[in-house]
Amino acid sequence: MASKIGSLRPSWVFTLLCISLSLDMNSSWHAFAKQISYSDHCSSTVPETTLHVYNLASTPFSEYQAGYYTGGGNIPGLASSSKSNSFSFYVCDVYKTNHDGVLKVKANLIFGIYYYGGDYRYGQACLEATPVRAAYVPRGRAKSPITFRLEGFWSESSEKLCMVGSSLSNQGDSLNLDVVLKLNNVSNSAKITSLFTGILESLSTSDDKNYFDAISILMFPKRNYKYSLVFGELSNGKSNLPLGIAPKNGSFCSVFRNLDSALYLNYAPDCSPVKNCTPVSGPSGYLPPVMSLNGIGCSEGERKMRVLLRFSNDSNFWYYGKFDPNSTLVGEAMWDETKNRLQIKACQINLAGSSSTARVEDCSVSIELMFPAVRSIRERDGILGHIWSEKSQKDSSYFPDIMLQGTRSSFWEFPDSKYKYTETERVRKLCPGKTDPKSGRERYPNWYSRDMMFGMLVKNSEGKIGSGSSYPLFVDNQMYDQYGYSMLVSRTENFAIDTHSSSNARFNISYHIGFTGLQHVKGKSKNAIYSQSWSSNDRVEISAEGVYDAETGDLCMVGCKSVISTGKKRANTSPDCEIVIRLQFPPLSKRRQDDIVGTIESTRKSSDPLHFERLNVTSDSPYVEEVRRSILGMNVELSLVLASNTFLCIFIGLQILHVKKQPEVLPFVSIAMLVILTLGHGLPLMLNFEALFLDNRNRQHISLGSGRWLETNEVLVRVATMIAFLMQFRFLQLTWAARKKDGAGAGAGAGAGLWFQEKKALIVSLLLYGIGALAAIIFSWRSHSDDTAIDVADFTSDGQSFSILGGLKCYAGLIMDGFLLPQILLNVFRNSSERALSGSFYLGTTLVRLLPHGYDLYRTRTYSPHYGSYIYGTPDRDFYSTAWDVVIPLGGLVLAAVIFLQQQFCGACILPKRFRNSVAYQKVPAAVDDVPA
Helix, strand or coil: CHHHHHCCCHHHHHHHHHHHHCHHHHHHCCCCCCCCCHHHHHCCCCCCCCEEEEEECCCCCCCEEEEEEEECCCCCCCCCCCCCCEEEEEEEEEEEECCCCEEEEEEEEEECCCCCCCCCCCCCCCCCCCCCCCCCCCCCCCCCCEEEEEEEEEECCCCEEEEEEEEEECCCCCCCCEEEEEEECCCCCECCCCCEEEEEEECCCCCCCCCCCCEEEEECCCCCECCCCCCCCCCCCCCCCCCCCCCCCCCHHHHHCECCCCEEEECCCCCCCCCCCCCCCCCCCCCCCEEEEEEEEEECCCCEEEEEEEEECCCCHHHHCCCCHHHEEEEEEEEECCCCEEEEEEEEEECCCCHHHCEEEEEEEEEEEECCCEECCCCCCCEEEEEEECCCCCCCCCCCCEEEEECCCCHHHCCCCEECCCCHHHHHHHCCCCCCCCCCCCCCCCCCCHHHCEEEEEECCCCCEEEEEEEEEEECCEECCCCCCCCCHHHHHHHCCCCCCCCCCEEEEEEEEEEECCCCCCCCCCCCCCCCCCCCCCEEEEEEEEEEECCCCEEEEEEEEEEECCCCCCCCCCCEEEEEEEEECCCCCCCCCCCEEEEEEECCCCCCCCCCCCEEEEECCCCHHHHHHHHHHHHHHHHHHHHHHHHHHHHHHHHHHHHHHCHHHHHHCCHHHHHHHHHHHHHHHHCCHHHHHHHHHHCCCCCCCCCHHHHHHHHHHHHHHHHHHHHHHHHHHHHHHHHHHHHHCCCHHHHHHHHHHHHHHHHHHHHHHHHHHHHHHHHHHHHHHHCCCCCHHHCCCCCCCCCHHHHHHHHHHHHHHCCCHHHHHHHHHHCCCCCCCCHHHHHHHHHHHHHHHHHHHHHHCCCCCCCCCCCCCCHHHCCCCHHHHHHHHHHHHHHHHHHHHHHHCCCCCCCCHHHHHHHHHHCHHHHHHHCCC
16 A cells, blocks of 8 residues: 555656646636637628638738727726727738638737837737737736737728637636627728727627627728828928927937927917817817827838827826827828928827727828927927917817927937036036045946936925936036937947046036926925925926036036926926035945935025925936846846755655665654645645746836746746655655554554654644744734835835735745754654654755845845845745844754754753653653553
């Protein structure tokens, strides 16, 4: 019987291994093999026909087509949690058929992808076996994409496309959405008025759990587009914009395809709630303060582009806001080389009831954009523009002229841009510079490096907090490349001076600073009229210039502040230029513990209406070196996890060989200890191990590019963990079988005595574990209570509340670290010296369990505290701090030393002498029972 129990069939091992490797695929993706009849749902739209020897063809769709939708609110995880209503349509295969003008199309329709304009591509969307995964999904949005795999036919004559298919889901739910997609106006050529419109409908009955409301679809076709609005000179002479500068050759599409800027609108002074002042529809008196420009198609040779002009109340909506046809214009843009400006003709989108019946009409809106050649602290706009209506003032859709201003632009593509420093004398008086006795001993960020741009938090004396960002515009007379296009050695060599040998390491620098969310800032005056406040939805923008000292990391600037009121008409008021900004960069040290800190202050008297109280600034944005070290640390930690699991397999294998050579010691191994070890290896496999890694990776907030290497290592870690689990389970199986055999044989008294001592050891262990669990919960609660006072540096934390489960998770890791406790207690109660555990097993496993704590001590002194990698030794699942990293390894080594002493002398050797006799006396009944047998 023991041989049967002890034989672990290879087929069973292989099955468990396959189950482990497929956990991700099974929990993430499942395809529905059920075939849906095309004729039943599409025969009246495009009749089905047979393929013509599988010849590939092309359709009016490009390989990738973005679009927008409305509806589908009852699809779990789609409309309710997504802030974007974009989708992607990927044409995977197109075949000719026996009927001319009819093609068979295979495609994937994917919801939950965040489309930001342009030709944004999304991985290998058409691979049959590889699920599509989001590279980055911001918090608060849809958990994962929902993909519909579709097949159908397109008719050239009717310009209709009809497809049927089912959903694939990686949300771990039971979604099985059978659908039919019908699109209209799908022609071979496109112009400004062309729209692909249609509907996605559920094939389930209304009482079925997989039923969903119909989804209306709208797409802007891209293939074979013909420009019909922009040609020649468009300006009607109304625009009085100055002559600007042109982008460098070959960069027209890259500059304007996705203009990284919010363009703020200045309306006419006489605009009122009863007067139409905007080119888009909306409630009476609606004056959207922001517009964005997104390219949906571009011709570099012609310098022409198709654009979407989106109007909103939110300055960040261009990044993730929902698409609303009522507040969007579609148009064509052309670069006018004679005046160096971008000219746009735009049209309105008339929904005519729903997106499925939308049409483009009324192309009477003209726009011009230009890029100033010279920037300064008071003339800081990187983009200037003008919007006007070509209709007569008597027309109901006429609107007064609107001026546009944009601070941020892709001006690196404009090589003729210059900056004029106008506050040099004032900066010298306010920022005389400071002498640092440690100057030259520490390295600070390079004046032209990516470390000079950072996200920040702003806090006033009342504790109100806002968030924003800062980035340089020019360093001396050189444009700062905020996008990293020119971060090459040859580019930075122009600034590569030795600050240790130079007496002048101070550089003129200009900045753009912007933040939102600060709810209220008051002056010190008791009179309410002498106070300034702005809403939490308003945006504060500061144009600054000053001096950066590369030897001390000190940045001192003067600035001009403007408050942009969201949802209100932007007034043409002069900015407040009585502001001083002081920032201190921490050194580029491997042990950097400090953040970028500083202040924004008003130099006005407290009685001045524009005076505001000092604002404290802080930033924990990582340096480039920190990011590199963090990525290196992540790679190292994955390797350490793999090495640790590999060594565990070796140590368990040596223990199994040990008990096979000395089978008489096998019953004396603690079953409670083996259960703890087996569960410790098995639970991560049962609780979706991949989710553990993805959670850790998201916490880094660092773009790692391709994650293929990490995914490969995760698979290897999973395999090693599975092997360790199987070997540990095998060891447990052998011990259990030996204990049962020993208890059922002629010497049943000895076996019964072992079970009795095992129960005693288990009871004492559970008692100790219970006391420790209570202490862990109290410790976790007190740690949470100590962090309730929110500081600026903690403002971006997850804000998770106290969790008993979280405390117990940490404590489970502590139990694993002290896995030898049940064995020690069993040896004490037995008072024997059998060498049940090999030295390689108990000492090697102990070292493997304790090495993460040693590595954590190294990690805290090497990586940034905010951007360290936490794969090997995660604080949220174990006790990790400087104190615990010392106490736990010492405790583990003490337990290993106790096992060594017990196996050298006796189990009770660690007890005082007066207790040893008591333990020995308890063994007498078991020995007496053996005599009669």
